[in-house]
Amino acid sequence: MGDDLQRIIDAVREAAATGVPLAIRGGGTKDFLGERIIGTPLEIGGHAGIVDYDPSELVVTARAGTPLAELEALLASRGQMLAFEPPHFAPGGTVGGAVAAGLAGPRRASAGGVRDFVLGASIVSGGGELLRFGGRVMKNVAGYDVSRLLCGSLGVLGPIVEVSLKVLPKPALERTLEYELDAPAAVAAFNRAARQPLPVSATSWCAGRARIRLSGAPAAVESARHVLGGREVESGDAAAWWEALRHHRAPLLAARTPLWRVVVPATAPLLPLETPELVEWAGALRWCRAGEDGAAVRARARAAGGAAALWHGPAGSRMFDDLPAAALAIHRRLKASFDPAAIFNRGRLDPGL
Amino acid sequence: MIPAPRDDILAALRACLPGDALLTEQAELAPYECDGLSALARRPLAVALPKTEAEVVAVLACCRRFDVPVVARGAGTGLSGGALPHPEGVVLSLARLNRILAIDAAAGTARVEPGVRNLALSEAAAPHGLYYAPDPSSQIACTIGGNVAENSGGVHCLKYGLTLHNVVGVRGYTSDGDELVLGAGAPDGPGLDLLPIVIGSEGMLLVLVEVTVRLLPRPPLARVAMASFPDVGRACDAVAQIIAAGIVPAGLEMMDRGAAAAVEPFCGAGYDLDAAAILLVESDGTPAEVEDEIARVGAIVRAAGASAVRVSRDEAERIRLWSGRKNAFPAAGRISPDYYCMDGTIPRKHLARMLDAIAAMAGRYGLRCINVFHAGDGNLHPLILFDANAPGEWPRAEAFGAEILELCVELGGTITGEHGVGEEKLGSMCVQFSPAERGVFLAVKAAFDPAGILNPGKVIPTLHRCAEYGRMRVHRGATPFAHLERF
Numbered sequence: 001m002g003d004d005l006q007r008i009i010d011a012v013r014e015a016a017a018t019g020v021p022l023a024i025r026g027g028g029t030k031d032f033l034g035e036r037i038i039g040t041p042l043e044i045g046g047h048a049g050i051v052d053y054d055p056s057e058l059v060v061t062a063r064a065g066t067p068l069a070e071l072e073a074l075l076a077s078r079g080q081m082l083a084f085e086p087p088h089f090a091p092g093g094t095v096g097g098a099v100a101a102g103l104a105g106p107r108r109a110s111a112g113g114v115r116d117f118v119l120g121a122s123i124v125s126g127g128g129e130l131l132r133f134g135g136r137v138m139k140n141v142a143g144y145d146v147s148r149l150l151c152g153s154l155g156v157l158g159p160i161v162e163v164s165l166k167v168l169p170k171p172a173l174e175r176t177l178e179y180e181l182d183a184p185a186a187v188a189a190f191n192r193a194a195r196q197p198l199p200v201s202a203t204s205w206c207a208g209r210a211r212i213r214l215s216g217a218p219a220a221v222e223s224a225r226h227v228l229g230g231r232e233v234e235s236g237d238a239a240a241w242w243e244a245l246r247h248h249r250a251p252l253l254a255a256r257t258p259l260w261r262v263v264v265p266a267t268a269p270l271l272p273l274e275t276p277e278l279v280e281w282a283g284a285l286r287w288c289r290a291g292e293d294g295a296a297v298r299a300r301a302r303a304a305g306g307a308a309a310l311w312h313g314p315a316g317s318r319m320f321d322d323l324p325a326a327a328l329a330i331h332r333r334l335k336a337s338f339d340p341a342a343i344f345n346r347g348r349l350d351p352g353l
Numbered sequence: 354m355i356p357a358p359r360d361d362i363l364a365a366l367r368a369c370l371p372g373d374a375l376l377t378e379q380a381e382l383a384p385y386e387c388d389g390l391s392a393l394a395r396r397p398l399a400v401a402l403p404k405t406e407a408e409v410v411a412v413l414a415c416c417r418r419f420d421v422p423v424v425a426r427g428a429g430t431g432l433s434g435g436a437l438p439h440p441e442g443v444v445l446s447l448a449r450l451n452r453i454l455a456i457d458a459a460a461g462t463a464r465v466e467p468g469v470r471n472l473a474l475s476e477a478a479a480p481h482g483l484y485y486a487p488d489p490s491s492q493i494a495c496t497i498g499g500n501v502a503e504n505s506g507g508v509h510c511l512k513y514g515l516t517l518h519n520v521v522g523v524r525g526y527t528s529d530g531d532e533l534v535l536g537a538g539a540p541d542g543p544g545l546d547l548l549p550i551v552i553g554s555e556g557m558l559l560v561l562v563e564v565t566v567r568l569l570p571r572p573p574l575a576r577v578a579m580a581s582f583p584d585v586g587r588a589c590d591a592v593a594q595i596i597a598a599g600i601v602p603a604g605l606e607m608m609d610r611g612a613a614a615a616v617e618p619f620c621g622a623g624y625d626l627d628a629a630a631i632l633l634v635e636s637d638g639t640p641a642e643v644e645d646e647i648a649r650v651g652a653i654v655r656a657a658g659a660s661a662v663r664v665s666r667d668e669a670e671r672i673r674l675w676s677g678r679k680n681a682f683p684a685a686g687r688i689s690p691d692y693y694c695m696d697g698t699i700p701r702k703h704l705a706r707m708l709d710a711i712a713a714m715a716g717r718y719g720l721r722c723i724n725v726f727h728a729g730d731g732n733l734h735p736l737i738l739f740d741a742n743a744p745g746e747w748p749r750a751e752a753f754g755a756e757i758l759e760l761c762v763e764l765g766g767t768i769t770g771e772h773g774v775g776e777e778k779l780g781s782m783c784v785q786f787s788p789a790e791r792g793v794f795l796a797v798k799a800a801f802d803p804a805g806i807l808n809p810g811k812v813i814p815t816l817h818r819c820a821e822y823g824r825m826r827v828h829r830g831a832t833p834f835a836h837l838e839r840f
């Protein structure tokens with residue numbers, strides 16, 4: 001572990017010269033994510049370590065290969081956290097992988113996604129040059145916000161080698177409330193709660209049970225508990241639930257096909273054919289089993305102003321939806337300039353890239 | 354390509370706009386010759402004032418056909434020359450596209466045209482108990498389109514985020530006339546997330562015609578504590594200690610003595626004029642939560658050496674305490690013929706060092722400088738006071754500003770926290786980014802705008818420009834104004 005940047009740069013230069021595609025890999029915990037992986041593995045895990053952390057700045061800078069668990073443990077030791085609650089899926093995930101995957105956990109609807117907490121990032125360009133964008137400060141509008149473009153890029157623009165993230169204090173108190181509701185009633189209840197100035201930090205619905213997590217100053221959490229009513233879940237059980245939800249721990253979201261990850265505006269009505277197994281993000285994230293007709297599921301999600309991804313599908317199936325033509329043209333030009341030799345994670349985000 | 358004759362272009366524009374929507378006379382063009390940074394001014398070929406999206410699209414197509422630069426403009430309050438016209442170009446004002454298209458109270462979102470004013474949006478949301486959180490001091494005038502293009506902040510963005518964190522989607526047109534819908538109410542669409550690259554892109558990637566923002570429930574109560582400090586260092590320590598205590602206040606702002614003295618006669622906010630620095634700390638939430646947080650903040654600032662702490666007792670007093678901070682720029686305009694507002698951000702831990710350095714520079718350049726800033730996120734607004742009519746003062750102010758920005762970069766920060774690069778900070782971009790990084794910016798621009806007609810020449814300096822900047826500022830301190838050392 002340590003500074004392994006030169007090896008990464010050398011590998012990129014060689015690949016660019018030979019045209020051999022690279023499959024960028026952190027901890028390998030998200031190999032299932034995106035389209036088919038092709039290329040020689042380019043391991044980032046060896047480029048690890050915290051570069052800078054000053055809790056009173058609310059910023060941490062880490063090399064991309066730093067284990068996510070290690071980073072989060074360090075933050076926790078100072079009473080802070082990554083508020084986007086990246087899912088780990090399995091042990092060994094890295095900071096760079098979490099940013100490239102762009103996935104956020106239960107706090108997404110209230111705190112924001114990965115890109116809302118990325119302040120800066122360094123990548124290695126297709127020409128093997130180290131490029132830095134953004135920085136280590138809260139506010140920065142110098143040049144285009146390339147570091148945030150990397151969130152969810154699945155490596156197609158190049159290997160992320162360092163990131164600076166905004167961190168937040170851990171809430172002083174958390175309480176979870178529970179209600180017996182069907183899915184539509186739960187979504188309606190989540191929507192109502194979101195309209196009020198309440199410290200709601202997460203919501204979930206699963207198997208007839210809706211849960212609302214409150215986080216914040218004790219006075220705010222206590223008064224919200226009275227406003228919202230419901231039954232309080234014992235704190236150990238509650239913590240275990242939100243952890244399981246965040247990391248997709250069994251038996252949640254078992255890898256049976258098909259499993260659709262549908263994101264829609266939180267107030268979109270539940271669709272007739274949709275039988276959600278799990279609802280999160282105040283109703284904006286819906287995990288569904290129904291819908292063997294993939295094209296129809298995707299079309300419905302699009303019509304509702306969202307998108308459907310086939311999280312677990314039959315072998316050879318596409319995960320993500322097609323991009324609109326105008327957006328695809330921009331994607332292609334971006335890809336061609338960041339990665340002229342087309343070596344980085346070819347096709348993983350979209351077959352056209 | 355040989356430029357099309359001016360008359361042909363104007364005739365084509367006239368054909369796609371109603372009579373009152375195209376300005377071409379010198380006198381009519383004058384109000385558009387600059388934005389909020391009036392030191393940079395030049396007149397465009399014409400100003401288009403469309404009222405509808407169809408007219409915007411037609412103007413764009415016309416400019417594309419004749420290869421004419423298009424400079425989008427909101428309210429023109431920008432402070433970096435972002436909306437500064439191109440001499441052969443068209444200023445495309447979006448000010449008349451000012452309808453709030455929908456407020457979805459259940460979803461907590463609003464869909465608006467780009468010309469809607471920031472404050473008008475919060476006013477329209479108020480009956481639903483909602484508001485739009487980013488509140489630049491210019492909120493009475495600036496537009497949502499301009500806010501998106503600059504990724505503007507405000508005094509509450511430490512807790513509630515910048516424009517970036519409060520915009521869920523945009524719709525706009527590329528210079529090729531393609532419609533692009535980004536975001537739109539649901540997170541995690543397919544492909545790259547292009548929304549954050551468009552936010553803060555200063556009108557160079559897309560012309561925005563619609564913005565969807567997140568509205569927040571108005572907190573039941575907000576109170577502000579004003580703490581006076583006998584020296585700036587202790588005020589900066591207090592800021593770090595508040596954050597270290599796990600508190601993220603709704604606002605955390607600082608003013609130095611010069612700034613307080615400038616605003617007090619103007620606003621009557623009741624600032625402590627004996628203090629070297631004043632800290633404003635806002636807390637919002639339920640009454641119990643606010644009381645608790647204000648008490649903790651009070652204890653921290655006193656322990657850090659505050660000589661006095663005053664807490665607003667009611668909403669009127671809260672607004673009065675903020676009024677001075679929010680009116681700092683116009684107040685600077687009252688104590689000096691002109692002022693030049695800087696906007697660097699640095700890691701908070703270097704605030705005191707930075708302020709000392711600025712004071713030393715002020716001596717060297719022979720210009721006064723007062724400081725107001727978003728202390729919570731390290732975003733400084735030194736206001737350099739000068740007189741544009743006094744020979745040599747503007748270039749000196751410019752050099753002073755550039756030196757501040759160089760120090761921001763040296764301290765690990767950035768040359769602009771919220772006002773954008775525009776035309777003003779092209780030189781400073783050379784300090785912050787390598788040629789390869791600037792090359793990426795050019796490529797991003799070309800990916801959206803292959804024709805290169807959207808606000809060309811802004812934000813990304815050419816190699817030539819950087820060489821010029823390098824020659825002018827051989828190294829920090831050794832400026833063409835070396836004789837100033839004697840001041």
Ligand SMILES: Cc1cc2nc3c(=O)[nH]c(=O)nc-3n(C[C@H](O)[C@H](O)[C@H](O)COP(=O)(O)OP(=O)(O)OC[C@H]3O[C@@H](n4cnc5c(N)ncnc54)[C@H](O)[C@@H]3O)c2cc1C
Pocket residue numbers: 388389424425426427428429430431432434435436447467488489490491494495496497498499500501502503504505506507508555556557559560561562682683771772808
């Ligand atoms: C007194 C004063 C106080 C201020 N306080 C703050 C503050 O607290 N925080 C802060 O962040 N800023 C502040 N500003 C700066 C300024 O108000 C903001 O940058 C604001 O967002 C600009 O909005 P505007 O509508 O005036 O945009 P303009 O100045 O007209 O344009 C700004 C940029 O946006 C582009 N643009 C405008 N509309 C569109 C569109 N529809 N599509 C594409 N591009 C577009 C323009 O091309 C230009 O590059 C202040 C300015 C003043 C004068």
